[in-house]
Amino acid sequence: MMASELDKGFREFLGTIDAEVRFDEPMSKHTYLGIGGPADIFVEPATVSALAILLRTAVENKMPIFPLGGGTNLLVSDGGIEGTVISMAAFNEVRVIGEDADSATVHVGAGHSLMRLLRFAAEKGLSGMEGLAGIPGQVGGAIAGNAGAFDREIKDVLVNVSVMSVDGTVRDIRKDAINFEYRHAELPAGAIVLGAVIRLGKDEPSAVAKRMDEFLKTKKTTQPIGERSAGCVFKNPAGGYAGKLMDDAGCKGMRVGAIEVSRLHANFFVNTGGGTAADYAELMKEVSSKVKAASGVALEPEIRIIGRC
Numbered sequence: 001m002m003a004s005e006l007d008k009g010f011r012e013f014l015g016t017i018d019a020e021v022r023f024d025e026p027m028s029k030h031t032y033l034g035i036g037g038p039a040d041i042f043v044e045p046a047t048v049s050a051l052a053i054l055l056r057t058a059v060e061n062k063m064p065i066f067p068l069g070g071g072t073n074l075l076v077s078d079g080g081i082e083g084t085v086i087s088m089a090a091f092n093e094v095r096v097i098g099e100d101a102d103s104a105t106v107h108v109g110a111g112h113s114l115m116r117l118l119r120f121a122a123e124k125g126l127s128g129m130e131g132l133a134g135i136p137g138q139v140g141g142a143i144a145g146n147a148g149a150f151d152r153e154i155k156d157v158l159v160n161v162s163v164m165s166v167d168g169t170v171r172d173i174r175k176d177a178i179n180f181e182y183r184h185a186e187l188p189a190g191a192i193v194l195g196a197v198i199r200l201g202k203d204e205p206s207a208v209a210k211r212m213d214e215f216l217k218t219k220k221t222t223q224p225i226g227e228r229s230a231g232c233v234f235k236n237p238a239g240g241y242a243g244k245l246m247d248d249a250g251c252k253g254m255r256v257g258a259i260e261v262s263r264l265h266a267n268f269f270v271n272t273g274g275g276t277a278a279d280y281a282e283l284m285k286e287v288s289s290k291v292k293a294a295s296g297v298a299l300e301p302e303i304r305i306i307g308r309c
Contacts, residue, residue, distance in 0.1 A: 010061050018050040019043050027076040027085070027307075030068060032136060033230045033271050035280065036076025037307065039066075039085040046090050048194065052168030055192070058084050059166050066306065067192045069141025070113070073231045077307030078277045087111075088140050091194060094120055102202055105159060109195040110140025114147070122209040126200035128157045130211040134219040136231070140193035146185050150215055155180040157198040163191040170194065183235065183302055224262045228271040233284060234299040242299055243267035246287060249294035256283040281305070 014021045021043050027036030041063075045051040058065050064083030091109035094117060098105040104126055108117055114137055118129055131152030135142065142154050143161055158175040165171075165188060179186035187193070219225060234242040246252070246266035254261045257279035262268040269283060288299045 010057070010063070013057055014041070014043070017045070017053055018047050019045040019054065025085070027071075027080060030085075030087070031071035031074055031076055031230070032228065033071075033075065033275070033280070034228050035078075035271060035275060035277050037078045037080030037277075039081040039083075041084040042087065043084055044087040044089055048164070048170065051086070051164060051192070051194075052170075054084070054086065055164065055166050056168050065166070065190075067140070069110070069144070070137030072135075072137035072141065073145060073303050075230060075277055075280055075303050075305045077305070077309065079308030081307045086192065088138065088192070088194075091140075093195075096124065097197070099202075103199055104202065105197055105199050107195060107197050108139050110138060110143075110193045112139045113137075114139055114142050118212055121200055122205060122212055125203055125205040125208055127203040127208050127211075128200040129154075129198075130208060131215055133212045133216040134223070134225055139196065143193055143196055144185055144187065145183050146180050148183075149219070153180070155185070157200060159197040159199050161185075161187070161196045162194040163187060164194055166190040172197075223265045224268050224270055227262070227268075228275075229262065229268045230303050232267045232302045233269050234267060234288070235302040237297050237299070240297070241267075242291075242302075245291050245295050245297055245299070249287075249291045251287050251290055254283065254287060254290075256280075256286065259283050261287060277305075277307070 023041060024038040025042035026038055028034050043054060045054055065086060066081055067086045088111040091111040094108045094112050096104050097107045114135055117139060118133055121129055131150035132147060135147050135149060147154050160172045160174050162172050236242050243266045251261050252263050252266050258272045258275035259279040260270050260272055262270050269280060291297060291299055
């Protein structure tokens with residue numbers, strides 16, 4: 001279904017809610033890779049109530065829904081996305097909601113930038129997230145994907161997560177009621193992350209900022225930060241590292257169209273300009289085949305691939 005084929009009633013409904021609505025929106029504008037065909041509908045709700053109404057009405061109209069974070073670790077097909085893409089960008093609040101001598105609790109919205117959250121913590125002298133420095137995207141996506149680096153994951157600082165079900169109901173889920181795995185959080189089916197409460201320790205702001213900068217400097221020497229990539233392409237296999245397997249197999253510099261295996265870190269594919277999802281998928285296929293032949297290991301995608309075939 002393209003936007004021109006949408007039911008007139010649903011179009012009229014979209015004009016009544018407190019939200020920014022665009023039709024046939026290029027997803028290349030909303031992904032770190034700069035790749036992706038058009039979404040039938042792109043909606044940015046401004047309020048919780050607007051989001052609830054949107055979800056209920058979309059379900060009633062059997063409209064597919066895809067919640068969008070910061071567009072990281074995401075490959076959208078060249079054919080685009082059927083249905084409604086929901087941007088959580090407006091849910092970007094952050095504030096300290098409680099503290100004692102040793103720690104503080106912070107509420108943060110799903111649409112808040114993870115890097116801006118780290119800078120907020122550093123300015124307040126709040127410690128515990130420094131190892132996540134350099135991870136792009138928004139907090140909601142970071143929670144859903146249990147983002148991590150340097151032996152730290154976002155689950156380590158979570159207290160609870162606020163989610164909205166497809167019927168518009170909101171509930172808070174305690175951290176210990178969520179099954180966290182490697183780059184995945186097992187949240188209720190169809191639920192959209194609204195925000196979270198995190199607990200951080202206290203330290204001197206300068207000390208927090210210094211540790212964060214050190215992690216970021218380390219990452220910049222080993223990963224193509226600043227280039228158009230979507231983060232790690234493949235998951236690390238048990239007891240090993242996908243990047244090393246790819247490097248050992250001679251994958252650095254491999255290229256399909258404008259998509260190239262980074263010469264800095266083999267588990268990052270870079271869009272050098274004008275790349276397509278088809279190019280990216282083909283490079284994944286060629287790289288995984290080469291690694292399997294060299295090591296016998298079958299790599300599993302970490303990047304999420306969505307959209308029309």
